[in-house]
Every structure is written in C-alpha cells, then in structure tokens.
Amino acid sequence: MALQESPFPNDFVAGLHAVGWAFIFPCFWFLDCLIAVWKPTTLEQKKQDCFLFGLKVFFGTIIFFILFLTAAPFALLGFLLWAPLQACRRPFCYHRTTPSSPEVEIHRGFELVGKASFSFATANLCLLPDSLARFNNLGHTQHRATTVGQRIVQGVSRPHIRIFVDSPSSCGTLSPSSSILPTVNSATYGATERQPSTESPSPLYNSNENFNQQGRTGHRSAPRALFSQGLRQQDDAPVEVSSLFPANVDILCLQEVFDKRAAWKLTQALRPLFGHILYDVGVYACQPPCTCSSFKFINSGLFLASRFPVLEAQYHCFPSSSGEDALASKGLLSAKVHCLISQDFV
Known part of the structure; x- marks a missing residue:
C-alpha cells in the first residue's frame, strides 16, 4: 500500500492549513529579507561598492521593516489558524x-x-x-x-563508464580516474613488438627537474601534468x-x-x-x-x-x-x- 501524498487526513484540513500559511508567509518573507539586507556574503561584498551597499542597507531596512509591520497582524491571524492544525499533521x-x-x-x-x-x-x-x-x-x-x-x-x-584490464594480474574493475596517471616503463600486455617512441617526453616524466628547482626552498609541489x-x-x-x-x-x-x-x-x-x-x-x-x-x-x-x-x-x-x-x-x-x-x- 502506497503512502498518501498529503500530510493531512483530508482535503478540508489541508485547505485550512494552506490558508493559514498564506497569511503567515508574507510576514515571514519580509523578515527574512530584512535580516538578509544586513548580512551580505563575502562574494556580494567583493562585487558591490561600499557606497551602494550603504544605500541598499538604508532603504532596504526602511522598506522591509514597514512591510513587516504591515503584514504582522495578518500573520497573527494565520498563526492562530495554522498552529492548532499541526496536531493532526503527519x-x-x-x-x-x-x-x-x-x-x-x-x-x-x-x-x-x-x-x-x-x-x-x-x-x-x-x-x-x-x-x-x-x-x-x-x-x-x-x-x-x-x-x-x-x-x-x-x-x-x-x-557509467567501467574500464576492465585484460591481463592475468587484473584485480577487477577500475574506475576511469585510476587510469589518469601515466606510468613510466609500464609493461604492455598482449603486444608482441614495441616500437621506439619519437614523441617528446611528458612534463610528468621530467618531474625530477621541477623537484630539484624547488628543492632549494624546501617545498615540493606536484608536477603540472597532474x-x-x-x-x-x-x-x-x-x-x-x-x-x-x-x-x-x-x-x-x-x-x-x-x-x-x-x-x-x-x-x-x-x-x-x-x-x-x-x-x-x-x-x-x-x-x-x-x-x-x-x-x-x-x-x-x-x-x-x-x-x-x-x-x-x-x-x-x-x-x-x-x-x-x-x-x-x-x-x-x-x-x-x-x-x-x-x-x-x-
């Protein structure tokens, strides 16, 4: 037997709850905006000018505070209807x-x-x-x-991509991320001949040079290839x-x-x-x-x-x-x- 979608026993109680919350929500939203005006995030502080931020706080506080006081009486009526209905809410x-x-x-x-x-x-x-x-x-x-x-x-x-290694020493399924790091002088399974590579060496293979250059300062960092x-x-x-x-x-x-x-x-x-x-x-x-x-x-x-x-x-x-x-x-x-x-x- 599937669950009932509505948290209330019947549509009449659900309708009363919706009416009560409709009276409460405007007051709640105005209070939420009033507090949010005074609490900007770090990203918002970097993007906006100090003068514009001051104007936003000043006018935003006045507007949302007036709207909050206007909606407060209706929120009180909605609360008197909304609160008792919580006793029968799932x-x-x-x-x-x-x-x-x-x-x-x-x-x-x-x-x-x-x-x-x-x-x-x-x-x-x-x-x-x-x-x-x-x-x-x-x-x-x-x-x-x-x-x-x-x-x-x-x-x-x-x-969902799955990579399988076709070799006797295979230990199961590998994730795609496990094949990201190239290996040096790794064996090639299934190949009978190996052609000499003419490509230039990867920066990962020359990572010792990076380590030697940075070893003077006593700090090591991962190669750029990583x-x-x-x-x-x-x-x-x-x-x-x-x-x-x-x-x-x-x-x-x-x-x-x-x-x-x-x-x-x-x-x-x-x-x-x-x-x-x-x-x-x-x-x-x-x-x-x-x-x-x-x-x-x-x-x-x-x-x-x-x-x-x-x-x-x-x-x-x-x-x-x-x-x-x-x-x-x-x-x-x-x-x-x-x-x-x-x-x-x-």
Missing part, C-alpha cells in the same frame, strides 16, 4: 511521480543473478532560509536548491576532485533542507530521476501537542529521494535539545522501500 510530505515504465522502479537482473546491490548517497546542503544561510556565508537559497537538484540529476543519469589531468595536491599527495555527483544512485539522503520552498524546488528538480520523495520532514508548533514545553519553528531538514516506492515511513523527534537546535524539530526518519518485482519480498 510529520512528512510524500511526492510520487508515476514512472514512464515499471522497470524504473525495480532492480533489473535480480531474478537472474539472485542478488542485487544498491547505491546510497548523502550530503549536507545548508538550505536554510536565506537570512540564516548568510550566517554560513551562503546566499540565494532558492537558486542553490534548483542548481543542486539539476547537478545531482546530471551526475546520476550520466553514462593538475592538467584534474588532480589536486594535498599534503604532498595527489587527490582527485570531481564536480560530478556519483552515478547510478538509488536512494539519496540529504540533510539541512530546512526551507520549505527550497525543498519543493529540490523535489521538482529531482522528480525526473527519483520518483518517490519525502520532504518537509518534522513537526511544528508545540511538541508534544497541546503543551508549552517546546515550540518548533522549522522542520528537521531531512530529505529522502528514492527510485523505489516508499511503503512505510516513520519519524521520531528527539526529545531533548538546547540552544538554537531547540527551534528545529530534529529527529530520526526511517523508511521502507519496495525494491523487487514480487510483492512477497520487501
């Missing part, structure tokens, strides 16, 4: 996209080999409201959410840095997706590849309900995207919290997905 939203073919939601080849493997990926995105994200030197939360979703889809859906191949150096060891997301990911677990609008934009970007998404995970208002022990302003920030249908999901809010963490409903999300063709195996 602690997550579920988005499902019907796949073009049933094969998208199954692990093909399981019946043939008798086993299957699944790929998981996790990341922290820091998708806070724009004003709060700027305290971490990050801005434009909505744009970042869309961009992150597009980059993930491009990385996961790209062709950097031209997409490698970087860290503690005298070449480290590969890739801008592509891991390919063929089945389940994506994200943290710090606190902003509701950013979570929805991330969902829209991931839906072509991940048809089953749990977002806006967490509880709001007084928790436990009808008590004044702890008031939750933002959700847990958890976000789960899966290729396979989600059968069950449970959320457990942490009972103890302190400081600014007490304002967020941080907790544990557990989910059961259906990854096989037969209904007997879950």
